[in-house]
Amino acid sequence: MYKHSKHMIKTDIIIIGAGPVGLxxxxxxxxxxxxxxxxxxxxxxxxQCAEIYPKKPIYDxxxxxxxxxxxxxxxxxxxxxxxxxxxTLGETALNVEKSANNQFIVTTKEGTQHQAPVxxxxxxxxxxxxxxxxxxxxxxxxxxxxNYIVKDPDLFKDKRIVISGGGDSALDWALYFANGFxxxxxxxxxxxxxxxxxxxxxxxMDMAKNGKLKMVLDSEVIGLEGNAHLEQITIKTKGAENSxxxxxxxxxxxxxxxxxxxxxxxxxxxxxxxxxxDNSTDYSTNIDGIYAIGDxxxxxxxxxxxxxGFHEGTIMVQSAFKxxxxxxxxxxxxxxxxxxxxxxxx
Amino acid sequence: xxxxxxxxITVIDRDGKEHLLDAPTDMNLNIMELCKSHxxxxxxxxxxxxxxxxxxxxxxxxxxxxxxSNDEQAMLDEAWHVQDNSRxxxxxxxxxxxNGLKLKIAPEVVEDNEW
Numbered sequence: 001m002y003k004h005s006k007h008m009i010k011t012d013i014i015i016i017g018a019g020p021v022g023l024x025x026x027x028x029x030x031x032x033x034x035x036x037x038x039x040x041x042x043x044x045x046x047x048q049c050a051e052i053y054p055k056k057p058i059y060d061x062x063x064x065x066x067x068x069x070x071x072x073x074x075x076x077x078x079x080x081x082x083x084x085x086x087x088t089l090g091e092t093a094l095n096v097e098k099s100a101n102n103q104f105i106v107t108t109k110e111g112t113q114h115q116a117p118v119x120x121x122x123x124x125x126x127x128x129x130x131x132x133x134x135x136x137x138x139x140x141x142x143x144x145x146x147n148y149i150v151k152d153p154d155l156f157k158d159k160r161i162v163i164s165g166g167g168d169s170a171l172d173w174a175l176y177f178a179n180g181f182x183x184x185x186x187x188x189x190x191x192x193x194x195x196x197x198x199x200x201x202x203x204x205m206d207m208a209k210n211g212k213l214k215m216v217l218d219s220e221v222i223g224l225e226g227n228a229h230l231e232q233i234t235i236k237t238k239g240a241e242n243s244x245x246x247x248x249x250x251x252x253x254x255x256x257x258x259x260x261x262x263x264x265x266x267x268x269x270x271x272x273x274x275x276x277x278d279n280s281t282d283y284s285t286n287i288d289g290i291y292a293i294g295d296x297x298x299x300x301x302x303x304x305x306x307x308x309g310f311h312e313g314t315i316m317v318q319s320a321f322k323x324x325x326x327x328x329x330x331x332x333x334x335x336x337x338x339x340x341x342x343x344x345x346x
Numbered sequence: 347x348x349x350x351x352x353x354x355i356t357v358i359d360r361d362g363k364e365h366l367l368d369a370p371t372d373m374n375l376n377i378m379e380l381c382k383s384h385x386x387x388x389x390x391x392x393x394x395x396x397x398x399x400x401x402x403x404x405x406x407x408x409x410x411x412x413x414x415s416n417d418e419q420a421m422l423d424e425a426w427h428v429q430d431n432s433r434x435x436x437x438x439x440x441x442x443x444x445n446g447l448k449l450k451i452a453p454e455v456v457e458d459n460e461w
Contacts, residue, residue, distance in 0.1 A: 053395055125391065134426050134455060166423050190428070195420035254424050257398065258391065304393075 007113075009086060011037040013320055014106050014116040016093045016263070019047020021294030021309030022122035023076040029317040030083030032330065035343065037086035037114055039093045039106065041127045041261070046073035048124055051256065060307060072306075082342025088112050092127050094262045096290070104289060109262075118289055118320040121268075121275060122313070123296040127261035131254040133164070137224055145230020146250050153181070156249055160184040162233060164221055165253040171196035171204055173253065178204075178213040186214040186245060188221060188235060221250065266290075274298035282319030283312045289323065291316045353445035357386055358406070360451055369440050377403060377435035377449065388451060394436035399425035401435035402452035409447040410438055427453050 013029055015022045018040035026036040044050050046069075049058075054070030061067055067075075091108035096119060099105055106114045130148035132138060138146060147155075150173055161182050163174045166189040178185040187204065194201045207213040216235060222242070223234030233250055235243050260273050268285050269276040275292035277283045279299035283291050293316050294309030302308075321330055351372045357365045357380075369380050378401035381388040389400035396417045402425055405412065410433060414422070418437045422428050432452065438444075 052392065052397060056395060131424075131455075166420065189423065191419070191423035193416070193419065193423065195423070 008105075009037055009088070009112070009114045011035045011086060011114065011116045012324055013037075013118045013120055013317070014039065014104065014114045015085075015120045015122055016040075016106070017047060017122035017124055017294070017296070018042070018045040018087065018089065019122060019124045019294065020049055020072060020076055020306050021124070021313050022047070022120075023073070023080055024310050025120060025122060025293065025313035025317060026080040026083055026085045027076075028314045029320070030080065030342065031333065031335070031340075032317055032321045034317060034321060034324065035085070036083070037088065037116070039088045039091060039108060039112075039114065041090070041092040043090040045077060045087065045089065046070070048258075049073050051128060058306070060305065062307060082340050084343045088114065092261060096266055098289075102289075117324050118291070120313070120316060120320070121263060121285075121290065121292040121296055122294045122309070123261070123263060123292075125258035125260075125295060126263075126273075128256035128258050129261075130252075131257045133221065133252050133254065135222065135224060141224050141226065141230045141250075144228065145226060145248065146224065146252070148252060150251065153177075156182055158183050159248040160246070161249040161251060162186045162188060162221070162245055162247045163251045163253060164188045165255075166191060166194040166196060167253070167255055168196045168200065169255070170251075170253040171200040173251065174213060175200060175203055175207065178207050184214070184247075185212075186216060186247070188216045188219050190218065190220050192217050221252070224250070260296075263296075268292070271298055274302075279312075283316045284319065291320070353440070353442055353447075355380065355440070355444060355446075356448040357381060357384075357403075358448070358450040359386055360453065369444070371440055371442050373440075375440045377401070377433075377438040377440065379436070380440060381435060381451070386451065387454065388435060390436060392436075396421050396434050396437055399434060400455075402427070402432055403435045404429055404450040404452060405431045405433055406448040406450055407446065409444050410449075426455050 012034040013036045015036050015038045018038040022038055029036050042051050049069035050073050056069050057066045059066055091110045093106050094109045096104055096106050103115050103117055104119045159182055163170050174187040208215040219235050219237040221233050222236045225232040232244050232246050275297050277285055277292050277297040277299055283293050285292050293312040295304045351370055352368045355367050355369045378388055378390045391400045392398035399421050418434050422432055
């Protein structure tokens with residue numbers, strides 16, 4: 001189901017954002033025989049539900065007294081399976097342009113191109129980017145000793161590294177690198193307690209006891225020094241003098257934060273970090289053929305709820321159908337009557 | 347809702363301006379939601395799950411216990427501009443015991459919009 005291609009991907013509706021609203025829109029589009037392709041910056045489908053709170057229960061999905069966010073995503077993936085959507089995951093939709101034949105071309109930062117007559121932005125809160133510590137000169141060391149994510153572990157082979165953070169990402173990488181991969185690994189955390197999985201925390205404690213991992217607690221990095229590359233960090237520790245560590249790399253792994261991202265520059269009408277849509281008709285934006293549904297849009301009375309996004313996606317695809325097939329008459333059908341007739345006999 | 351169900355809470359915004367708010371105690375609101383309902387600059391990005399710290403406030407009076415849940419403490423351990431009196435607004439339910447509470451909204455963390 002997860003297809004990556006550097007060729008032009010052609011579909012009926014390009015959905016930007018593979019969160020619950022984007023996923024359910026595939027279903028409603030599928031009922032109208034419209035094919036969808038989803039683009040998401042995250043490497044997995046599900047958006048916030050999968051990335052931020054997969055184990056949190058949701059209580060306001062109709063028909064589900066309680067459902068874990070991660071399970072809701074799993075169910076939606078099952079529900080849309082017959083309609084065989086395409087996915088471009090781990091890539092950020094960077095720009096959109098209109099071709100001569102009235103098609104939209106959406107290109108990702110990684111260069112993958114998608115073509116469709118309709119674009120639906122279901123981007124939720126936006127693109128999730130790493131949280132960057134507010135250290136004044138941090139940007140001058142980005143990719144010159146400061147890395148917010150670990151893309152290629154080999155970059156750190158036999159190097160001295162410092163990792164900051166108390167979550168799973170920080171602990172998991174600290175354990176990985178301290179196991180003989182790096183020459184020196186230090187884990188710095190602001191507290192004595194960790195948010196990461198208790199098993200990881202215990203393993204890190206054991207490694208610290210065995211001298212494989214240096215652990216600096218109640219501390220945070222407050223300064224970076226170096227010339228062309230990071231050379232030294234300054235650490236502030238509760239109740240102690242500031243200290244320094246000489247290092248090759250610092251990995252601040254403090255999780256992700258959402259930003260509206262490149263779609264903010266697409267010429268869409270934006271109000272308070274959300275895309276203004278016409279809620280009286282079809283959730284269309286000010287650009288003909290581009291719709292916005294779910295948490296990413298705004299209109300009078302807007303409620304940022306998954307269930308409202310489901311409704312918006314459902315209404316939107318009806319409009320998309322008329323746009324794609326102006327000469328076809330469409331009658332609303334009920335799934336209880338027609339069942340689910342998927343694509344490719346799936 | 348009768349007048350009995352309101353308490354007074356003072357919120358100091360990022361410009362230092364004080365806002366004396368009437369806060370209902372019977373609406374199941376928390377401090378983050380109260381601020382948002384008065385258009386004060388609190389994001390509450392995660393919706394109140396103690397997962398983003400965009401509603402961090404500094405408690406200026408002793409109305410609120412500074413004891414926190416593990417989730418809230420863990421989030422504050424990874425947030426910026428944290429002080430000893432930091433709390434996440436979303437984790438403070440509004441009850442009658444908070445009458446007279448004064449709090450300050452923590453500085454905004456401006457993440458550069460790179461992608």
